[in-house]
Amino acid sequence: MDRTDYSQVLVDFWDEYIDWNKRREGENGFLVNTLKENGCRKILDASLGTGCDSIYLLKQGFDVTSNEIDAVFARKALENAAKEAVHIKLTGYDWRELDEKFGRASFDAIILQGNSLTHLFKKQVQMRTLSAFRNVLRPGGILIIDERNYGYMLAEKEKILNGNFRYSGKYVYCGKKVKCVPIEIGPEKIVLKATHENGKAGQMTLYPFKDGELVSLIRQAGFENIEQYSDFKNGHDVGADFFQYVAKK
Numbered sequence: 407m408d409r410t411d412y413s414q415v416l417v418d419f420w421d422e423y424i425d426w427n428k429r430r431e432g433e434n435g436f437l438v439n440t441l442k443e444n445g446c447r448k449i450l451d452a453s454l455g456t457g458c459d460s461i462y463l464l465k466q467g468f469d470v471t472s473n474e475i476d477a478v479f480a481r482k483a484l485e486n487a488a489k490e491a492v493h494i495k496l497t498g499y500d501w502r503e504l505d506e507k508f509g510r511a512s513f514d515a516i517i518l519q520g521n522s523l524t525h526l527f528k529k530q531v532q533m534r535t536l537s538a539f540r541n542v543l544r545p546g547g548i549l550i551i552d553e554r555n556y557g558y559m560l561a562e563k564e565k566i567l568n569g570n571f572r573y574s575g576k577y578v579y580c581g582k583k584v585k586c587v588p589i590e591i592g593p594e595k596i597v598l599k600a601t602h603e604n605g606k607a608g609q610m611t612l613y614p615f616k617d618g619e620l621v622s623l624i625r626q627a628g629f630e631n632i633e634q635y636s637d638f639k640n641g642h643d644v645g646a647d648f649f650q651y652v653a654k655k
């Protein structure tokens with residue numbers, strides 16, 4: 407499996423799952439500060455979703471290209487952009503073909519946020535994707551990528567499946583109306599079920615990166631100076647819900 411087809415029901419409540427204002431509060435300027443500190447202007451948002459990060463960056467004056475392979479997500483993002491009166495430059499490529507579609511050194515930064523790379527299950531496909539990202543970055547350009555706390559989920563499987571899931575709800579996916587919990591946990595796949603308070607629900611089947619695995623893949627793909635953040639704070643904190651990495655070409 408190389409990607410999840412998002413169901414209409416999941417996309418319909420994705421914005422409530424995120425809570426756009428709370429996502430911004432949780433990251434506390436991390437995204438824009440990191441982009442500015444690294445002199446980035448041309449950005450590829452490699453997983454547009456419903457547009458939360460692309461629309462924010464457009465409003466902050468960045469030159470953003472937004473990639474979304476899933477037609478249901480893309481449609482919703484275009485609706486959101488129209489409401490917010492911004493224009494999204496939309497592409498719909500598979501990550502693995504990005505370096506065939508864009509020239510080398512096309513971007514100063516690539517962002518892949520909201521726990522996206524986890525949609526890829528095979529190491530070869532994960533590596534191809536990270537290499538394609540690196541190829542379209544200019545020298546010195548950066549990749550900003552994140553992952554869930556899969557180490558915790560794998561270690562505390564029994565407790566979690568018995569209904570005791572630790573989640574602060576303050577970062578990345580912050581909406582109070584949507585509860586998202588693991589309903590299946592194994593070393594090769596984790597199934598997350600998101601349920602809206604109105605009873606509607608959708609599922610995502612994801613590859614759980616083991617501790618240190620994603621950072622090692624990023625390094626193997628040729629990135630350097632990889633900085634790690636835990637819930638947007640510098641360093642490694644096992645109690646975090648999400649881990650972010652900023653990696654340089």
Ligand SMILES: C[S@@+](CC[C@H](N)C(=O)[O-])C[C@H]1O[C@@H](n2cnc3c(N)ncnc32)[C@H](O)[C@@H]1O
Nearest residue numbers: 408409453454455475476500501519520522525
């Ligand atoms: C969990 S969603 C995150 C969306 C958005 N970044 C957010 O934070 O809400 C995962 C995203 O990865 C995209 N995706 C998954 N596999 C992909 C692939 N092989 N190529 C391109 N995009 C892919 C999906 O279409 C979706 O946009």
